[in-house]
Amino acid sequence: MRDETEVxxxxxxxxxxxxxxxLCAGCYRxxxxxxxxxxxxxxxxxxxVANLALRRALYEDEITLRHxxxxxx
Numbered sequence: 001m002r003d004e005t006e007v008x009x010x011x012x013x014x015x016x017x018x019x020x021x022x023l024c025a026g027c028y029r030x031x032x033x034x035x036x037x038x039x040x041x042x043x044x045x046x047x048x049v050a051n052l053a054l055r056r057a058l059y060e061d062e063i064t065l066r067h068x069x070x071x072x073x
Contacts, residue, residue, distance in 0.1 A: 007045035009037055010052055018063045025063050028055040 011034075014026025022030055029037075033048050040048065 006042040007049065010049055016067060018059075018066060020066070021059050021063065023055060023059060023063065025067050028052045028059070 010027045010029065012026040014024075016025040017023070017031060018025050024030075024034060027034075029048060029052070037045070037048075
């Protein structure tokens with residue numbers, strides 16, 4: 001039986017999908033990862049979480065700049 005509380009959601013309540021990358025501007029998950037989180041095993045959740053730091057490193061500046069510009073409009 002799967003323990004859903006074993007790996008907490010990385011959601012930070014900044015739920016905006018960046019269209020060019022397809023990543024959430026807050027947690028850096030894809031829509032599929034967000035929508036399917038509840039059905040993932042603990043191992044699958046850990047695999048998703050393991051990718052988030054790299055995604056943040058690759059895309060944080062780009063996403064932040066894009067969404068800051070959108071907010072100014």
